[in-house]
Amino acid sequence: MLQFSSTLPPFDYFEHRRACQRKQTERTTRIASLPSAYLTPVSSNDRFILEKPIEGLVRDVHSGGLKPIDILRTYGKVAIRAHEKTNCLTEVMLPEAEEWAEHEVNLKGPLAGIPISLKDSIAVKDFDVSVGYSCNTGKPYAQDGTMVRILKDAGAIPYVKTNLPVTLLSFESTNDVWGRCTNPHNKKYSPGGSTGGEGALLAYGGGRIGIGSDVAGSVRAPAHFSGIYSLRCSTGRWPKMGMNTSMPGQEGIPSVFSPMARTLADLIYFSKSMISMKPWNYDHSVHPIEWREDQELDAKHQEKFRVGVLRTDGVIDPAPACARALEQVVAALRAEGHEVVNISPPSPYEALVIASTLLNSDGCKTFRSFFRTGEWDDPGASQMNFYMKIPRPIKYIYYLWVKYVRRDDIWAGLLGNWHQKSAFEQWKWVAKREAYKARWHDWWQNEAKLDFILTPPNATPAVPHGGMKDAVSSCGYTFLFNLLDYTCGIIPVTHVDKALDQLPATFRFRDLNGVAQGAYKHYNADEMHGLPVAVQVVGQRLQEEKVLAIMTRIEEALDQHGGRYELLDIE
Secondary structure: OOOOOOOOOOOHHHHHHHHHHHHHHHHHHHHHOOOHHHOOOOOHHHHHHHOOOHHHHHHHHHHOOOOHHHHHHHHHHHHHHHHHHHOOEEEEOHHHHHHHHHHOOOOOOOOOOOEEEEEOOEOOEOOOOOOOOHHHOOOOEOOOOHHHHHHHHHOOEEEEEEOOOOOOOOOOOEEOOOEEOOEOOEOOEOOOOOOHHHHHHHHHOOOOEEEEEEOOOOOHHHHHHHOOEEEEOOOOOOOOOOEOOOOOOOOOOOOEEEEEEOOHHHHHHHHHHHHHOOHHHOOOOOOOOOOOHHHHHHHHHOOOOEEEEOOOOOOOOOOHHHHHHHHHHHHHHHHOOOEEEEOOOOOHHHHHHHHHHHHOOOOOHHHHOOOOOOOOOOHHHHHHHHHHHOOHHHHHHHHHHHHHHOOOHHHHHHHHOOOOOOHHHHHHHHHHHHHHHHHHHHHHHHHHOOOEEEEOOOOOOOOEOOOHHHHOOOOHHHHHHHHHOOOEEEEEEEEOOOOOOOOOOOOOHHHOOHHHHHHHOOOOHHHHOOOEEEEEEEOOOOOHHHHHHHHHHHHHHHHHOOOOOOOOOOO
16 A cells, blocks of 8 residues: 655645644643642732832842742733733743743842743754744754853743744744734734744733844834833854854844843843853853943933934834824924934945845745645745746746836836845855945944934834835835944834824825835824824944933934833733
């Protein structure tokens, strides 16, 4: 009798379905079997813990005033509620976390007793690192990854892993293995991606600090969409070993792991604590740069900043809600006496072309190689693959039609380079990247002479589920700074207001280029009412201390002139 392997297409479809069912059943069973402390209502003692910043919690652990198990059970309890509302969790590690708190973590470290959530791609011993692909399930890691070893040595307690999109190339967070993660402000919208589960969990209050990764905006879009804080570190400042990914070997636009937090104070304390652990002793990719307190203090005490404002990237003008948030920060800084100027840097569109070409120079083959038959595909990544696979003669005809008939140079310019690259071609694009970075550096240092830049994090607030099919190329405001490798922070500022953020009567959708149409197709101030809106603060490369200090100055200015962002109340 003829035998067929269940692991080969198309028979791997059945293994795919079994793997997804197994992981979801495992998660449900783990939650149902948790100790009762995780399933009871939030108590007054829980509220006391939830209202404390992590620096205060660490002091209490060090002094013996609080036990790590109490902090863990409080945040574990709220994390389970966040998951019930948003489907933000993948691996629920609470029973193991209690053991780690008792026997493994360093309770004298700078993060002593602090629960920390991790993007699903980070390796924790005895757990899968699925990255949303079913082929990666049933393969628990034998040891903690480097990132987790540092965290435990610092005293932090990993307790949950969080949802993400299959492919990791989306501002949504959906996959067959774990299901769809939703925005805690509005379940019809995405919490962001690819670190969307972290955005949802932290915004809801199920944690105070977490770690994500960012190759085109993946810790910044979730902060903007969900209403939290994040820092996109420059490469080499934050550890990156001990993880799994959808694009191993991709170096055209390096991915970086970076911190996310519910509050700015926690983001700063967490970042400083991680650097104090000397991560270069654990991870060869980290630069041996201590926390530079002098740079932090200089930015805290500088009397007058020169601030550049990028009003548009020349591809998609920010929607009214995003433009209003940017102007709110500009007005607050001007009221404090700072010099604020509009800027015209080297073409952000050129960066979008270079970055998108380099990121997918393999013809989308690597992230596609992990799919099993019938596995759900992210609509944005699917669109990229669709255009990549069009035969080049046909694509060239389409390119000519877009450029000369539709007269859309923006969309045509992206299409014209959208094909798999040889090593010879790849090296030419890397040379373009480096030349572009040099032009930006020269512009900043010698022409603009700025202290920092403000931009929208995205042209619109959160996209509705499935919206990345149209908005897949709408990532220029974040992707630009991945190419440049600049340090960036996200500060939530306000919420969409249907009375203030309607499109103007003069708005004409058909006049937009193809990329902008994909973004504005889903902008609706009535339906988006209440969604968070943030701004992006940009420094130059390896300026983490400076950017965090500037974020503090901005929040202080907002406190004095209009008020800071109001976090979601913890239910």
